Amino acid sequence: MVFQNIPILRAAGSCGIQYDRNVSGAEVRAQCPFCNDSRKRLYLNTERDVFHCHRCKKSGNSITLYAEINGISNAAAYRELAEQAACDCPPLPFSQKDLCRKKSENIIKPLAERSQIYSDMLQMLELLPKHRLNLQNRGLDMSAIKRNGYRSVPKKYGRLYSKTMYLLSGKYDLSCVPGFYRKNGRWHMAAMDGFFIPVRDAEGQIQGLQIRLDNGGDQKYKWFSSNGYPEGTKCSAFLHVVNGKTGKKTYITEGALKADTAFSLMGRDVCLIALPGVGSMKGLDSLLQKLNISELTEAFDMDKDTNPAVQMSVQRFYELMKETGVAVRSLKWNPAYKGIDDRLLAGKRQEGLAA
Numbered sequence: 566m567v568f569q570n571i572p573i574l575r576a577a578g579s580c581g582i583q584y585d586r587n588v589s590g591a592e593v594r595a596q597c598p599f600c601n602d603s604r605k606r607l608y609l610n611t612e613r614d615v616f617h618c619h620r621c622k623k624s625g626n627s628i629t630l631y632a633e634i635n636g637i638s639n640a641a642a643y644r645e646l647a648e649q650a651a652c653d654c655p656p657l658p659f660s661q662k663d664l665c666r667k668k669s670e671n672i673i674k675p676l677a678e679r680s681q682i683y684s685d686m687l688q689m690l691e692l693l694p695k696h697r698l699n700l701q702n703r704g705l706d707m708s709a710i711k712r713n714g715y716r717s718v719p720k721k722y723g724r725l726y727s728k729t730m731y732l733l734s735g736k737y738d739l740s741c742v743p744g745f746y747r748k749n750g751r752w753h754m755a756a757m758d759g760f761f762i763p764v765r766d767a768e769g770q771i772q773g774l775q776i777r778l779d780n781g782g783d784q785k786y787k788w789f790s791s792n793g794y795p796e797g798t799k800c801s802a803f804l805h806v807v808n809g810k811t812g813k814k815t816y817i818t819e820g821a822l823k824a825d826t827a828f829s830l831m832g833r834d835v836c837l838i839a840l841p842g843v844g845s846m847k848g849l850d851s852l853l854q855k856l857n858i859s860e861l862t863e864a865f866d867m868d869k870d871t872n873p874a875v876q877m878s879v880q881r882f883y884e885l886m887k888e889t890g891v892a893v894r895s896l897k898w899n900p901a902y903k904g905i906d907d908r909l910l911a912g913k914r915q916e917g918l919a920a
């Protein structure tokens with residue numbers, strides 16, 4: 566077996582080690598991940614591809630560096646590094662930013678793997694009472710809350726966060742899974758205060774996660790993404806499907822949580838599709854084709870009648886449906902209720918009053 570040489574800077578970069586970029590000699594100074602020295606007393610020798618820390622005296626080569634940081638065997642470390650080199654990473658010297666940009670454009674873990682990893686993570690997490698209450702107040706009942714798998718984002722570096730990251734990274738390769746990144750050899754999640762909303766395809770697989778932010782201001786939802794982080798990647802704006810079976814009456818709305826809520830409030834065997842935003846229709850035509858849908862009830866938010874930007878997006882939607890040959894019926898309601906979920910919830914409360 567011929568061993569290929571792994572440059573020390575590539576190994577260091579893969580470990581998330583910060584090093585001086587503008588160096589002409591063979592010795593490159595870096596922050597030591599073993600003793601967390603901030604004065605850059607770790608020396609990376611680019612001629613011999615070895616490292617030595619003048620503070621904690623740790624030393625070794627590209628393979629042992631990567632192996633120690635990631636807690637894996639030297640053989641596994643060599644395999645991973647050789648794979649990274651083969652996967653067409655840009656030639657040295659490269660900046661970490663270039664590497665991430667390249668990765669986010671080219672590679673995102675396949676759907677089946679993402680879904681498995683996200684499902685497993687959600688199993689490990691909990692739903693805080695304040696988030697359960699938020700969901701109940703929208704009109705979701707307990708069985709829907711359980712079925713859909715919402716979970717609170719764990720507090721960064723807290724007990725549950727650390728435990729979850731430890732278990733997940735031990736079980737899976739988290740590189741190129743949106744929301745995760747590796748820093749100083751450890752895996753992290755791009756955590757924000759809020760709760761996770763699984764965004765699913767027609768088969769119920771989790772394509773990605775949205776976070777309903779606790780303190781979002783104007784922006785209430787964000788994708789769980791690690792774009793620009795080491796070994797992270799961005800999350801696409803995925804379509805969300807609820808009860809995706811062919812032959813069902815199908816509604817289209819905007820926002821995964823809204824579709825979940827509307828489904829729960831309707832209490833009927835219908836299919837709901839949610840665009841990530843009223844203007845994002847990527848993949849919609851192929852999804853409709855896959856589900857064999859020829860008729861659709863459009864239930865976008867009622868600002869479709871008043872907001873010019875929304876009007877334009879809705880118009881584009883109607884044009885696309887015409888091209889696709891899907892008949893659309895527009896659903897309207899009292900504009901005092903913005904979303905279909907608000908309207909349904911109000912209806913349900915009135916029923917409750919009348920009964």
Ligand SMILES: [Zn+2]
Nearest residue numbers: 597600618621
């Ligand atoms: Zn050190």
